[in-house]
């Protein structure tokens with residue numbers, strides 16, 4: 001099996017992809033910019049290549065012997081030194097150019113659902129869509145994976161929603177919270193990425209992936225309340241408040257306002273998808289939203305799922 005160069009392996013999805021690839025017997029080389037979480041990758045048998053995606057020399061080193069490339073890397077609107085503009089934008093596009101020059105046999109790009117429609121409304125989706133187009137024009141055999149929102153949004157970690165529930169009994173919606181999402185388990189997205197290397201249906205395709213059920217934030221909180229037995233009062237953060245917050249934060253966090261535009265986009269267009277039949281069959285059982293909640297809150301028999 002070909003060696004896989006994984007970029008983003010220290011992140012939530014990248015870590016799950018590394019596990020999935022290791023289980024399937026792939027040799028993994030991970031480009032990591034710090035030791036944070038890299039120990040997990042080493043424990044899985046991955047070899048580590050120190051470097052930043054923005055450093056062309058490091059990328060060239062990592063691309064030696066033209067491995068299959070998978071990238072989940074993204075910037076962080078809360079970290080001005082790691083802007084979306086550079087990571088999701090210029091650096092990802094240069095990675096694709098360098099992969100083409102190196103003769104990479106397959107490139108899997110983790111984009112985001114509705115990157116095409118959302119490009120006009122949400123800066124991060126515009127970067128994703130631009131990178132998709134560069135990849136499609138590159139001639140590299142590709143798969144573009146477009147996940148819906150992760151179920152892990154409701155776990156501890158990158159979003160504060162679980163903390164609001166636990167500390168104040170508040171289910172915060174950003175905007176109306178009426179747009180439906182096909183909330184999907186990170187592990188199911190990781191399996192999708194690995195499966196895309198094995199299934200010809202994924203070759204040169206855009207592959208949307210969602211969970212088995214569509215729910216909006218209000219419905220999600222109602223489920224969380226029912227499963228955990230907690231009282232959850234739904235509190236919508238008004239869109240103008242998000243806009244104002246983004247404007248006030250601009251001098252320190254210039255990308256935050258643009259990131260908030262995600263929520264207006266969700267309200268307006270929803271974030272649901274139809275997962276292709278071949279992938280539904282290949283994935284088998286996808287984790288349900290209810291099982292995800294049980295796992296996040298340690299409730300019931302399936303809490304370790």
Ligand SMILES: NC(=O)c1ccc[n+]([C@@H]2O[C@H](COP(=O)([O-])OP(=O)(O)OC[C@H]3O[C@@H](n4cnc5c(N)ncnc54)[C@H](OP(=O)(O)O)[C@@H]3O)[C@@H](O)[C@H]2O)c1
Nearest residue numbers: 008009010011012013052053072073074112147148149150
């Ligand atoms: N969250 C969702 O609901 C959702 C929905 C659809 C699509 N997606 C997409 O799914 C992908 C994975 O999401 P995630 O939550 O796993 O992301 P994440 O946890 O934020 O991970 C991002 C990864 O990118 C790496 N990275 C960032 N800048 C880098 C640089 N300059 N050089 C090398 N590596 C760099 C990070 O490394 P460090 O550890 O060094 O920071 C980290 O490993 C993202 O592209 C995201 O846009 C997410």
